[in-house]
Amino acid sequence: MLLHxxxxxxxxxxxxxxxxxxxxxxxxxxxxGDRLPSARDLSSALDVNVNTVLRGLRxxxxxxxxEFRRGRGxxxxxxxxxxxxxxxxxxxxxxxxxxxxxSRTDLIDMIRGLA
Amino acid sequence: MxxxxxDAGPAPHGRAGRRWLIGSTAAVTILIAGLPxxxxxxxxxxxxxHWSGGGTxxxxxxxxxxxxxxxxxxxxxxxxxxxxxxxxxxxARPWRAMALAPTGAVLLGAQVSVVRANLGHxxxxxxxLPVLWxxxxxxxxxxxxxxxxxxxxxxxxxxxxxxxxxxxxxxERLVWFSRxxxxxxxxxxxxxxxxxxxxxxxxxxGLADPAGLWPVSAVCAVTSLAGxxxxxxxxxxxxxxxxVSFGPLGWPARRWAPAAIxxxxxERRLPSQVGGWGYRLSGLGTTVMLRAGDCLxxxxxxxxxxxxxxxxxxxRGAALLNALRTRRPR
Numbered sequence: 001m002l003l004h005x006x007x008x009x010x011x012x013x014x015x016x017x018x019x020x021x022x023x024x025x026x027x028x029x030x031x032x033g034d035r036l037p038s039a040r041d042l043s044s045a046l047d048v049n050v051n052t053v054l055r056g057l058r059x060x061x062x063x064x065x066x067e068f069r070r071g072r073g074x075x076x077x078x079x080x081x082x083x084x085x086x087x088x089x090x091x092x093x094x095x096x097x098x099x100x101x102x103s104r105t106d107l108i109d110m111i112r113g114l115a
Numbered sequence: 116m117x118x119x120x121x122d123a124g125p126a127p128h129g130r131a132g133r134r135w136l137i138g139s140t141a142a143v144t145i146l147i148a149g150l151p152x153x154x155x156x157x158x159x160x161x162x163x164x165h166w167s168g169g170g171t172x173x174x175x176x177x178x179x180x181x182x183x184x185x186x187x188x189x190x191x192x193x194x195x196x197x198x199x200x201x202x203x204x205x206x207a208r209p210w211r212a213m214a215l216a217p218t219g220a221v222l223l224g225a226q227v228s229v230v231r232a233n234l235g236h237x238x239x240x241x242x243x244l245p246v247l248w249x250x251x252x253x254x255x256x257x258x259x260x261x262x263x264x265x266x267x268x269x270x271x272x273x274x275x276x277x278x279x280x281x282x283x284x285x286x287e288r289l290v291w292f293s294r295x296x297x298x299x300x301x302x303x304x305x306x307x308x309x310x311x312x313x314x315x316x317x318x319x320x321g322l323a324d325p326a327g328l329w330p331v332s333a334v335c336a337v338t339s340l341a342g343x344x345x346x347x348x349x350x351x352x353x354x355x356x357x358x359v360s361f362g363p364l365g366w367p368a369r370r371w372a373p374a375a376i377x378x379x380x381x382e383r384r385l386p387s388q389v390g391g392w393g394y395r396l397s398g399l400g401t402t403v404m405l406r407a408g409d410c411l412x413x414x415x416x417x418x419x420x421x422x423x424x425x426x427x428x429x430x431r432g433a434a435l436l437n438a439l440r441t442r443r444p445r
Contacts, residue, residue: 002431005288037292037349041365045290045353 001029001037005046013048017056019091025065025076026084036066036074063087136212140193143219147226148186151178154230162233163242175239181229185222192218216263217256224252279380281434283442288354291435293426296347297405300392304342311335345393348403350411350426352435357413359403359424369422377414379436381429384410389423399423411436 003020011019024030036042039057043050057074060066065080065087077083097107151158155178162181165174176184196215232242283289314332317323344362351358357376360368389395389402400420402410411429412421413436426432 001292001428002435003290003292005290007286007288035294037294037351038365041292041349041351045292045351045355045358046288047353047355 001034003029003046014052014056014059017042017046017048017053018059019088021056021060022063022065022084022088025080026088028081030076032076032078032080034076035072036076038073139219140215143223144186144189144193147189147223148182150226150230151182154234157235158230158233159236159239159242161239162229163239164229166232166244170244172239172242185226189219189222212263212266213260216259220255220259221252224255228252279430279434280437280441281431283435283438289435289438291352291428291432292349293351293411293428293432294347294349295405295426297345297392300342300405301346304339304346307335307342308339311339341393345403345405348405348424348426350424350432352432352439354439356439357411357432357436359422361403371413371415371422373436373439375416376436376440377416379411379413379433379440381433382410382412382423383408384423384425 001024003024005016005020009016021036030036036057037045039050039053042048043053046053057066057068061068063083065077065084067075067077069075094104094107097104102110151162158178161175161177163172163174164176164181164184165172167173193215228244228248232244233239236242281289311332314323314328314335318325318328318332344367347362349358349360349365351360354373356370356372356374357379358368358370360366384399384402384404385407386392386404389397389399389404392404395402395404401422403424404410405425408425409427409429410423410425411432412423413433414421
């Protein structure tokens, strides 16, 4: 599995880690059921605190991309590839909207108005 | 005595290597066959060739047999070692030298011991063997084996120039992870661990004879630990270099900084090429073999042998390692 991290990224580290793993899942670096490197391994390879790594991974679990299983470590959830692709685009949309001065509520309203 | 150097020639490929092999085989043959004849004036008619545990001789041979018998064994071994086996690959070759060198050392050492024990006696029944005669023999064989290994591994193919390299985007950090597990080794570890534990319980309860059970328990415990350590392996390539860690605990681990690596590549390897599963030393260098197939192979700087680990996606791991290696530090 290859993780990309942008050195110029100014977002909090846990978000950067979450988006790096999200991208890896979306690009098929790891498939459903695959085991992720342990939080400890990620932390030492990325030179980031373990708790920060765990925070990023927990975000992805809440998005339904990862599953935490006792004894089996962290695995990629079923259907995560499709979901992560969509997640990435939603995030890009939110970021673009905020750059243009639209709040999330504005964005939600716009989506509702599509129907 | 110059025994150790004899057939430990450089890798037996190429004409020079073959000449070396033939020359050293002939030299050992002449020494083994000729020694009894060279000293025959001071030897009894029959030579003591076998000793009982107490050091008294219990077997003998006439001079010609004492000369020809070990020579025959040596020639058979040399012949078996030099037959170009149909299935042997170039990588298997160092094993021939490594098998032949200690064999020659032991046979020659034994012949020297026999002649020396019989020297100056009128009757073979008087010949005595020094008490610790086997110790130098074993040491000699080990030295010959090690020397053969060092000499034959020197000429492993130089790292290819066409090593893959990844395009490393400026301002981006890449980290590569890979993991391989071998469920059979986990099973082996579990089964032997259970036997070791059961044996310990039986010992503690006084259910069985301690003399018979201790070795069983110890051997099973060691097998279990080794099996567990090599049941899975993780390889990580980051800016700090390559880290290979073993077992569920990630310990032991080996690390190389990017600057300590001369080159990295991916290669297909089979357990039959490296001598089995687990942590293997062979003519190919060190291989951590958990399954047949793709291996990440590195050549550490200043070393003549490679280090390889069987992990998936080795091509990209090697490419990233090469990119990190050639990139100038900021």
